[in-house]
Amino acid sequence: MNRYVEGMKEIKADEELKSSLIQSLQQSRTPQPRKKPISKKAALPVAAACLLVVLAVFAASSLRTDRGPAFSAGLVIHAYADDGSAVEMKPNVELPLGNYSPIMSSVPGLPLQIGSSEADSISVLAEHGTLAEWSPPASKVINKGSNASIKPGETLYWSPMSEASEWEENPSTLITVIAYKGKKEIGRRQIEVRVNEDNPLYYTGVLFEN
Amino acid sequence: MEQEPNYTDPYLAGLVHRHADMIMRIAYTYLKSTADAQDICQEVFLKVVKHRKTFENAEHEKSWIIRVAVNCCKDALRSPWRRLFSPFGDAMPPIADKQNQEVVSLVMDLPKKYRIVLHLYYFEGYATAEIAELLQSKEATVRTRLKRAREMLKSNLIGGLANE
Known part of the structure; x- marks a missing residue:
């Protein structure tokens, strides 16, 4: 078994991986700053202000008479949970997006499948991180940067890594999905991807209907 | 072995340098994929930091990390996520x-x-x-x-x- 031992010695973590591991461990070890509790004295005016804002928004939305049809263009977004199952994202419902680590080179990011019954092209913009196209079993990952255009039904991958392959520490990022028919925008939605505070490998997503 | 309850930067760097190669080999033995072995490596170290485990000695540290690595590999093999998106190992x-x-x-x-x-x-x-x-x-x-x-x-x- 000497040849086995000699061969296995070549399977090791390279220096780049080790540096990346150390960096991510140092980041994950840093405790999240505690939110300063609001004192009881300040709580009442804050609550009153919040109530006023909510009432103002509610009143403004009730007074609107020019409300058009839902601006969704039949957009249907599927995310993949940790067990690999595809789940349709519903507006304002937080959904676990499964796990992804920045050095997980076997998967180029968190997959999002975006379909639309009406659009003929879909533009996706990521506030942070990068977007990529990938069709297994082909190993080639096409990096799209922060802006990608896909056909309805295609899957796009979002990664928290920057274009320079550097870890971007953002607790959340907004992904904007815009549906086009020809050159005309017919629908728009936003997904907020949040890092799980307890386990930075896990993400959740919320879909917002614009 | 000196206890490191605060998981200082030098301790974390030492931990990675002491065990990353070993975890890579164990994970490769299970998953037969360099990319997946790298994922397991990251997962194992994050678990160590999360648990803030204090080890009695070097051997205790090593055996605990091996157990975590083995469990992570078993989980990965069971994961439909992996089966769906990473079904192929190294040729x-x-x-x-x-x-x-x-x-x-x-x-x-x-x-x-x-x-x-x-x-x-x-x-x-x-x-x-x-x-x-x-x-x-x-x-x-x-x-x-x-x-x-x-x-x-x-x-x-x-x-x-x-x-x-």
């Missing part, structure tokens, strides 16, 4: 020497329950009783698997490469 182990590569490939062709026992015994130098503890198995089972693995390897190896 051949990333080893330069052809003969060494062939022998490692032969070991990798064995069922995983034999591969990990062989690896812990021959590469990490653990005794069968220690392997049984690490894998939460019976020593007799480890011995049987080791014997069976040797027999299967011998029947596959050409030219007496098994020089044990």
Whole structure:
């Protein structure tokens, strides 16, 4: 078994991986700053202000008479949970997006499948991180940067890594999905991807209907 | 060994340098994929930091990390996420020497329950009783698997490469 031992010695973590591991461990070890509790004295005016804002928004939305049809263009977004199952994202419902680590080179990011019954092209913009196209079993990952255009039904991958392959520490990022028919925008939605505070490998997503 | 309850930067760097290679090899033994082994490496270290485990000595640290690595690999193999998005391993182990590569490939062709026992015994130098503890198995089972693995390897190896 000497040849086995000699061969296995070549399977090791390279220096780049080790540096990346150390960096991510140092980041994950840093405790999240505690939110300063609001004192009881300040709580009442804050609550009153919040109530006023909510009432103002509610009143403004009730007074609107020019409300058009839902601006969704039949957009249907599927995310993949940790067990690999595809789940349709519903507006304002937080959904676990499964796990992804920045050095997980076997998967180029968190997959999002975006379909639309009406659009003929879909533009996706990521506030942070990068977007990529990938069709297994082909190993080639096409990096799209922060802006990608896909056909309805295609899957796009979002990664928290920057274009320079550097870890971007953002607790959340907004992904904007815009549906086009020809050159005309017919629908728009936003997904907020949040890092799980307890386990930075896990993400959740919320879909917002614009 | 000095206890490191604060998980300082030097301690974390030392932890990675002490164990990253070992985790890579154990994960490769299970998953046969360099990319997946890198994922397991990250997951294991994050778990160590999350648990803030204080180790009694170097051997305690090593065996705890091996157990976590083994469990992470088993979870990864069960994960439908992995089956869906990462169904393929490396075509051949990333080893330069052809003969060494062939022998490692032969070991990798064995069922995983034999591969990990062989690896812990021959590469990490653990005794069968220690392997049984690490894998939460019976020593007799480890011995049987080791014997069976040797027999299967011998029947596959050409030219007496098994020089044990």
